[in-house]
Amino acid sequence: xxxxxxxxxxxxxxxxxxxxxxxxxxxxxxxxxxxxxxxxxxxxxxxxxxxxxxxxxxxxxxxxxxxxxxxxxxxxxxxxxxxxxxxxxxxxxxxxxxxxxxxxxxxxxxxxxxxxxxxxxxxxxxxxxxxxxxxxxxxxxxxxxxxxxxxxxxxxxxxxxxxxxxxxxxxxxxxxxxxxxxxxxxxxxxxxxxxxxxxxxxxxxxxxxxxxxxxxxxxxxxxxxxxxxxxxxxxxxxxxxxxxxxxxxxxxxxxxxxxxxxxxxxxxxxxxxxxxxxxxxxxxxxxxxxxxxxxxxxxxxxxxxxxxxxxxxxxxxxxxxxxxxxxxxxxxxxxxxxxxxxxxxxxxxxxxxxxxxxxxxxxxxxxxxxxxxxxxxxxxxxxxxxxxxxxxxxxxxxxxxx
Numbered sequence: 111x112x113x114x115x116x117x118x119x120x121x122x123x124x125x126x127x128x129x130x131x132x133x134x135x136x137x138x139x140x141x142x143x144x145x146x147x148x149x150x151x152x153x154x155x156x157x158x159x160x161x162x163x164x165x166x167x168x169x170x171x172x173x174x175x176x177x178x179x180x181x182x183x184x185x186x187x188x189x190x191x192x193x194x195x196x197x198x199x200x201x202x203x204x205x206x207x208x209x210x211x212x213x214x215x216x217x218x219x220x221x222x223x224x225x226x227x228x229x230x231x232x233x234x235x236x237x238x239x240x241x242x243x244x245x246x247x248x249x250x251x252x253x254x255x256x257x258x259x260x261x262x263x264x265x266x267x268x269x270x271x272x273x274x275x276x277x278x279x280x281x282x283x284x285x286x287x288x289x290x291x292x293x294x295x296x297x298x299x300x301x302x303x304x305x306x307x308x309x310x311x312x313x314x315x316x317x318x319x320x321x322x323x324x325x326x327x328x329x330x331x332x333x334x335x336x337x338x339x340x341x342x343x344x345x346x347x348x349x350x351x352x353x354x355x356x357x358x359x360x361x362x363x364x365x366x367x368x369x370x371x372x373x374x375x376x377x378x379x380x381x382x383x384x385x386x387x388x389x390x391x392x393x394x395x396x397x398x399x400x401x402x403x404x405x406x407x408x409x410x411x412x413x414x415x416x417x418x419x420x421x422x423x424x425x426x427x428x429x430x431x432x433x434x435x436x437x438x439x440x441x442x443x444x445x446x447x448x449x450x451x452x453x454x455x456x457x458x459x460x461x462x463x464x465x466x467x468x469x470x471x472x473x474x475x476x477x478x479x480x481x482x483x484x485x486x487x488x489x490x491x492x493x494x495x496x497x498x499x500x501x502x503x504x505x506x507x508x509x510x511x512x
Contacts, residue, residue, distance in 0.1 A: 114146060114150070115146065115147070115149050115150030115153060116153070117149050117150070117152075117153040118153075119153055119156040119157065120132045120152065120153050120156065132149075134227075135148060135149055136149065138227055141221075141226070142191075142225055142226055143191045144191035144195070144224075144225045144241055145225045145227060145241065146191065147183075147189040147190065147191030147192045148189075148192050148195070148225065148227075148241065150188075150189055151183060151185065151188075151189045151192060154185075162183060162184050162185055163181050163182070163183065164181075164183070164184045165180055165181065165182070168180060169196055169244055169247065170247070171247055171261070172248065173303075174251075174261060174303045174304070175265065175267070175304045175305045176261070176262075176263050176264040176265045176302065176303055176304070176305050177198070177199050177251075177262055177303060178197070178198055178199070178242075178247060178264065179196060179197040179199065179264050180196055181194075181195045181196055181197060182194055182195065183195065192241070194242075194243045194244050195225070195240070195241045195242075196241070196242045196243070196244065196247065197238050197239065197240055197241075197242070198224070198238070198239040198242050198247070198250055198251075198254075198261070199232065199234075199237075199238055199261060199262035199263070199264055199270065200216075200236055200237040200239060200254055200259050200260075200261065201259060201260045201261060201262045201270050201295070202231055202235050202236055202237050202270070202272065204272075204287075204288040204289075204291045204292045204295075205273060205275040205276060205278055205287075205288045206231065206235075206275075207278070212257065215257055216228075216237065216254075216257070216259075219239075219253045219254060219257075220239050223242065223246045223249060223250050223253075224240065224241045224242040224243075224246065224250065225240055225241025225242075226241075227240040227241055228240065231272075233328070234262065234263070234269045234270050234272060234312065235262070235270050235271070235272030236262035236270050260299075261303065262302070263303070263310075265305045265310070266305045266307045266308060266309050266310060267301060267303070267304070267305035267306070267307055267310065268298050268301040268302040268307070268311050268312075268313075269302070269310050269311065269313075270295070270302065271294050271312075271313040271314070271315070272291065272313075272314055272315070272323055273287040273288055273290070273291035273314065273315035273316070273317075273323060274287050274315070274316050274317055275287075275288070275317075275322075276289075276315075276317035277317065280317060280318065281396075281400075282320065282335075282389070282400075282401055283317035283318055283335060283405075284317055284318055284335030284336055284337055284401055284405030284406065284407065285317055285335050285405055285406065285407055285433045285434055285437075286317070286434070286437070287315040287316065287317040287333075287335070289437065290315050290333065290433060290437065290441065290444075293440065293441050294313055294441065294444075294445070294448075297441075297445055298448075301452075307452075307456075308455060308456070308459040308460060308461055308463055309461070309462045309463060309464055310330075310464070311330045311331070311455075311464075311465065312328065312329045312330050312331070313329060313330070313331050313332075313333070314329035314331075314332055314333070315332075315333045316332070316333070316334045316335060317335040318334075318336075318389060319334060319335065319336060319387045319388060319389040320393065321334055325410075325413075325424070326410060326423055326424045327413050327415075327421070327423055328413060328414070328415060329410075329413055329424070330411065330412065330414070330464060330465050330466065331409065331410070331411055331427075331448070331451070331465075332409070332410040332413065332424050333407045333408075333431075333433070333444075334407060334408050334410065335405060335407050335408075336387045336405070336406060336407060336408045336430065337401045337402035337403070337404055337405050337406065338402065338404050338406060339382075339402035339403060339404040340380070340402055341380055341382060341392070341399055341400070341401065341402060342399065342400040342401070342402065342403070343378055343380070343398065343399060344397065344398050344399075344400075345377050345378070347395070347397045347398035348372075348377060348378045348395065348398045349377075350397075351395045351397075351398055352372070352374070357372050357378075358372065360394055361390070361391050361394050361395065364390055365388075365390065365391065366386055366388055366390075367384045367385065367386050368384075369381040369382070369384040369385050370391065378398075405434065406430050406431055406433055406434070407430075407433045408426060408428065408429055408430065409426075409427045409431050409444075409447075410424035410425060410426055410427055411424055411427045411451070411465065411466065411469070412424050412425055412464075412466025412469055412470075413466060414464045414466055422464075422466050422467070422470075424466070425466075425469075425474070425491050426486075426488045426489055427478075427483070427489070428447075428483070429486060429488040431444070447481065450480075450482060451481055454468075454477065454480045454481055455468060458472060474489060
């Protein structure tokens with residue numbers, strides 16, 4: 111198929127040594143009129159600095175209220191191939207593990223019923239099939255269902271939970287992130303496919319403090335692996351690293367809590383009670399240091415990307431959660447905690463208010479009291495600005511009001 115749209119601005123993005131998304135779209139456009147029109151509209155958007163997509167209403171499949179992101183061109187007469195260009199979100203396997211055979215089958219369906227373009231993976235984690243028409247959505251859904259795949263989340267619903275590879279490949283994993291992610295995904299299918307929330311809600315599971323899912327900045331509820339005993343040290347390997355680089359410059363001085371010391375005579379010493387589990391020393395000297403053997407997780411809450419009130423990082427909710435023990439009970443304690451959080455959000459949240467914004471509005475104290483957790487020092491993100499404290503027992507007795 112000959113290219114019918116001139117794209118001088120997009121052609122600039124093909125120059126240089128790096129792979130170009132433009133070149134990949136052009137390859138798909140060789141057999142797809144839809145994708146050829148996509149190139150034309152994107153070029154026009156670059157020229158005019160105006161996005162030419164519009165949301166023209168809800169689209170979906172039978173029985174589901176999410177999983178499909180509706181997208182329409184605002185210039186259907188000029189670009190008829192992308193009059194409808196919906197995104198189908200497909201729930202990815204935990205840890206993003208695929209066989210080459212299943213990948214071919216996923217792509218075959220996209221080539222047959224859509225634009226042949228995919229995003230592996232969206233920021234939430236889903237496989238995203240781009241460029242589906244409304245009339246083909248049910249067929250696409252049924253064919254992916256036969257392969258064993260379900261739709262992911264979209265809209266004001268639970269978004270598709272995602273996780274790192276965890277114990278499958280990572281030597282630093284403190285818990286089985288893939289198992290936890292899969293269990294939570296299966297338990298909350300209704301919340302993911304039938305939107306009932308004030309706004310989106312995201313789970314992300316990282317098996318160690320390296321946080322490869324970037325959950326602390328992107329997830330409403332983060333589960334990050336940690337340990338509660340001492341870092342394991344191999345003294346001989348520490349000496350070997352000391353011969354290769356300056357331990358003080360690259361390890362000791364970079365410790366955020368200054369809990370480490372080193373000398374040739376005494377070796378490496380760590381004050382583990384002051385360790386923040388940041389993983390920097392372990393990442394720098396992986397053959398000499400290892401996480402402790404008593405693994406678990408820290409649960410954090412409330413992060414989000416910029417929207418109305420700007421970006422937000424998570425706060426600690428549960429400093430140490432024995433997740434492997436809870437796994438024996440199918441994560442009952444964790445699932446009960448989730449439902450308490452959602453009940454509070456449903457009761458006091460407003461439209462398009464993420465859980466972190468609600469906690470900031472009503473106060474951390476009111477939130478943790480409502481969900482039945484005890485206040486802990488680890489929950490404090492920064493010192494209070496107001497030095498005056500009114501204790502509840504005094505307030506109830508009418509004291510301390512003067």
